[in-house]
Amino acid sequence: MSSYNLAVLISGSGSNLQAIMDAANSGNLSGARVALVVSNREGAYGLERAKNHGVPSMVIDKANISELLKTLEHYEISGIVLAGYLAILPLEVINEYSGKIINIHPALLPLFGGKGFYGIRVHQAVLASGMKYSGATAHVVDCGIDTGAAIVRGVVPVLASDTAQELQKRVLVMEHKVLVKAVRIMVENKTKETVEKPVMVIEEKDRENMQEFAKGLAALGDALLQHNNP
Numbered sequence: 181m182s183s184y185n186l187a188v189l190i191s192g193s194g195s196n197l198q199a200i201m202d203a204a205n206s207g208n209l210s211g212a213r214v215a216l217v218v219s220n221r222e223g224a225y226g227l228e229r230a231k232n233h234g235v236p237s238m239v240i241d242k243a244n245i246s247e248l249l250k251t252l253e254h255y256e257i258s259g260i261v262l263a264g265y266l267a268i269l270p271l272e273v274i275n276e277y278s279g280k281i282i283n284i285h286p287a288l289l290p291l292f293g294g295k296g297f298y299g300i301r302v303h304q305a306v307l308a309s310g311m312k313y314s315g316a317t318a319h320v321v322d323c324g325i326d327t328g329a330a331i332v333r334g335v336v337p338v339l340a341s342d343t344a345q346e347l348q349k350r351v352l353v354m355e356h357k358v359l360v361k362a363v364r365i366m367v368e369n370k371t372k373e374t375v376e377k378p379v380m381v382i383e384e385k386d387r388e389n390m391q392e393f394a395k396g397l398a399a400l401g402d403a404l405l406q407h408n409n410p
């Protein structure tokens with residue numbers, strides 16, 4: 181049986197890539213393997229991580245669409261993971277691998293996503309908003325920015341004392357869990373049904389407080405809905 185070949189696209193340190201390679205190596209990705217790592221930036225530490233794991237890796241400029249498509253075909257890629265990939269994926273690739281590309285975003289989409297929401301700026305915006313919770317979302321990639329359907333979300337508390345860096349660190353730990361779950365769902369071809377009912381990851385220690393918060397959000401949602409039907 182031909183295994184499920186993953187291509188992971190990166191731009192930076194590659195800790196999400198590392199989480200996927202570790203999961204694959206420990207047999208937690210339903211038989212999938214990381215067959216290729218592509219960075220749009222020279223010197224991305226994630227390239228080192230790939231080399232250390234014996235995974236073929238290369239730099240392909242984000243504008244070089246034909247080279248990216250040829251490389252994905254050469255490595256017989258079944259699914260693509262954007263793991264901190266800071267370029268916009270060309271439409272040709274999105275169409276060629278429609279429904280088989282997922283992205284990890286360091287916030288609870290659709291909140292704090294879209295143009296300009298990347299890196300530390302996401303966490304600065306969350307802190308500025310006064311939100312009591314944040315988290316990570318793994319979603320299907322469509323032709324928008326962070327607009328694809330969510331597959332897995334993971335929620336973490338925002339502490340009053342948090343700096344953006346402290347929040348970023350807490351969210352990143354959750355990203356790794358969320359992304360591995362989402363990749364497994366994609367590999368098992370369960371994306372469509374999961375999109376109907378996205379998976380929610382909440383640490384047991386946070387559950388009670390979050391449910392109080394969720395009741396507040398539900399009340400807000402009801403109020404908004406009623407408002408639309410005068």
Ligand code: GRF
Binds near residue numbers: 190195285299
């Ligand atoms: C992560 O926060 C990811 O959500 C964002 O960029 C960061 C990449 O981290 N898109 P890493 O390169 O996976 O460590």
